[in-house]
Amino acid sequence: MSSRERSRVVDAALRSLPSLAVFVVGLVVWEVWVNVRDVPAYLYPSASEVGSELLAEGPSLAADDLRWTMIEAVLGFLLGSFAAVLTAIVFVHAKFIERVLFPWAIVLQTVPIVAVAPLLTIWFGFTLQPKVIIAALICFFPVLVNTTKGFRAISSQALELMRILSATRWSIFWRLRVPSSLPYVFAGLKVASTLSVIGAIVAEFTGADRGIGFVIIQASYRLDTRLMFAGIALSSAAGVVFFNVIGALERLALRWPDARLEQ
Amino acid sequence: MTGTGIAIDGVGMQFGGGQGVTALDGIDLHISAGEFVALVGPSGCGKSTLLRIVSGLLEPTSGRVDVSGKTPDEARRDVDFGFVFQQPTLFPWLRVLGNVLLPDRVLGRRNPNRGPHREQVARELLRDVGLERFEDHYPGQVSGGMRQRVALARALSYDPKILLMDEPFGALDEFTRDRLNLQLLDVCNKTGSTVLFVTHSIQEAIFLADRVVMLSSRPGRVTRIAEVPFRKPRGLEVRYEPEFAALTGELRGLLEVEDEVELARRQL
Known part of the structure; x- marks a missing residue:
């Protein structure tokens, strides 16, 4: 160093x-x-009690349940973001399709995820799919909106320059639209990274046999508030780590001055 | 390298249909190969529109443009034009050298300058505009004047037959502008390209051009075409010649008449 x-x-x-x-x-x-x-300890455990619970249960929770939750979250994040970027590419090249589909993207965003999760659990059972789908659904919109905005964030002069060079659509896309969209894409991905963990946990609430959401729900039935706090602390820590991993990738990808958007 | 002439015949441009604004009206202008022509006029007189029509970016509503036997669109497809915009329009994610090499990457095999030495060509162009030490800087790390020089080097990097410049130095301070004017004359002297240069500075137009074309505003019409009596290469000192002052005064007078007409028209 x-x-x-x-x-x-x-x-x-x-x-x-x-x-x-x-x-x-x-x-x-x-x-x-x-x-x-x-106050009664079963209602409000103290910080030190939660701390000792974390020390005792943390490692096994992290190795097993948190690992599952994060696998679901990351898979959902990848799937949702990928779908969102593809949709944005279609939107940018076919204004008509955007006009037809964008209202439905908003509808999709307004559907309460908590209400959809039990339905998916009925269809898929206690498997990985409902968690990944919910995480993907929750990631889709912020990435779609940011990426579409990014593809459009080019000056008319930059487009004229490419036309003067008689550039193909393909060339305009790769050499102009993609690089200029990257700051926006990463802004969307950072939002999506934290949302994906929330999505996975919500899906676990409605039916799972492992994962942090499962642990929290089970603990709540037993009034084990210490374990609930431990689960909350672990899952938000994992969310912070995920967010920072995306932030590090962003710093690697956007090396030119003033590339990163202000958050 | 040989230049290419441009023939503009009766070109008119109307925006927004029948009741719309007439940006250009009956423009006739013939530019010979290798000639440097400056277009001067008040803002909103359609100078930039004319450049975009010549380069095939816009279709005129009447008249025609001929670029050595080709339509502007055909010439644009053959990459006959280099365009320097009002803003540098560099790609911030590419370094200075990368920006100059952008046309090569976009053009691929169509680049006449293509060859094993194309990076060398780009480096030489950067040296011509005094930027050899800044190849590895990002556009965000250099000054506005430097960025505009990178844009000039980029436009020249593929030997375009015709160079179109849309108030390229308008946003720069006087000293930077003087230096870039000299560099531009020097570069054009070497390449022999045909240049169509838009500016709102009468002095800059006379200093650079072989002929100065005055346009009126709304509708844009050619009001005067003046031959510039100085030989090239020129130094900045020609600006102190009495003929320079006389021509500047004459053209400025035309602009003022124009203003009075405009004022009278508004009062009606």
Whole structure:
């Protein structure tokens, strides 16, 4: 690691210090509040109790249930994003198809995922499919909207330049539309990455025999709030990791100055 | 390299149908091979529209354009044109050298400059416009003037027969503009391309061109075609010649008359 890279790592760590401080303060407030109010532990476990639960159960939960949830989420993410990018390509080249189909994409977005999940469980049973499909459905819209916008985010002069060079549609697509859409595509993928985990867990609620959603639902039947908190903490941590993996890919793909869109 | 002439006959352009705006009306202009012609006129006189008609990007509503026996569209398909836009229009994800090589990548086998040395050709062009040290920079890392020079190098990279320039230096400061004007004359002197150059600066037009064409606004009509009496190559000092001042004054006078007519028309 060069000294410049190291100083960048140090900078990043220093920048995230305030956020970490907020996290620590939150834990302390939680711990103190539970102890001072003397609330029943089965309703509100303290931060330290959840911590010890995580230490005890965390590794096996992560190796088994969280792994399944993330497989479902990532597969759904890939499927939904892929479908969304393909749809965006069609939309950009056939305005008519966009006019016909885009309203239905919005309808699809407004359908409550929680209501669709039980239906898919009836059709597919306690298998991988309903989870992947729900995760894919939830990823589809943000990627579609961003990618379509990205394909269109080119100046009329850039298009005229390509026409002066008598470029083919194919060439305009690969050399102009795809690179200029990438910042938008990644903005959509980052949103989709966190949503995909939520989608997988919601699908697990309606019928599963493993996964973090399954663990949380089972724990709720037993009023095991400690395990529920542990599941919540693990799944959101996994979501954060997924988000950051996509962020790292984005930094690798978008190397030119001011490429990344402000979030 | 041989240039290519352009014959513009009775070209008119109307936007928005019958009741629409007449951008150009009965434009006649013959440009010989290797000639440098500047189009000057107030904003909104259809200068840019005329460039787009000549290059086949727009279809005129009347009249015809002939580019050495071809229609503009055919000439565009044969990649006879280089176009420098008002904005540099570089691809921000390509480095400076990559932007100059873009036409080669798009044209493939159709590039007349294609060969094992095409990167060398691009490097030489960048040197001609004074950017040899910036090949590996991204457009976002260089100044506006430099970006416009990259755009010029890109337009020249495939030896277009005709160079069309749409107020390319309009957004730049005076010093940068002077330097780029000199570089442009130098490059054109080497390549012998036919140039059609749009500007709203009378001084820039006289300094660069063999002939200056004045256009009126709404509708755009040719009001005067002036021969520029200076030989090429020219230095910046020609601007202090009495003939330069006289021609500038004469053309500016035409613009002012134009303004008064416009003003009177609005008051009616």
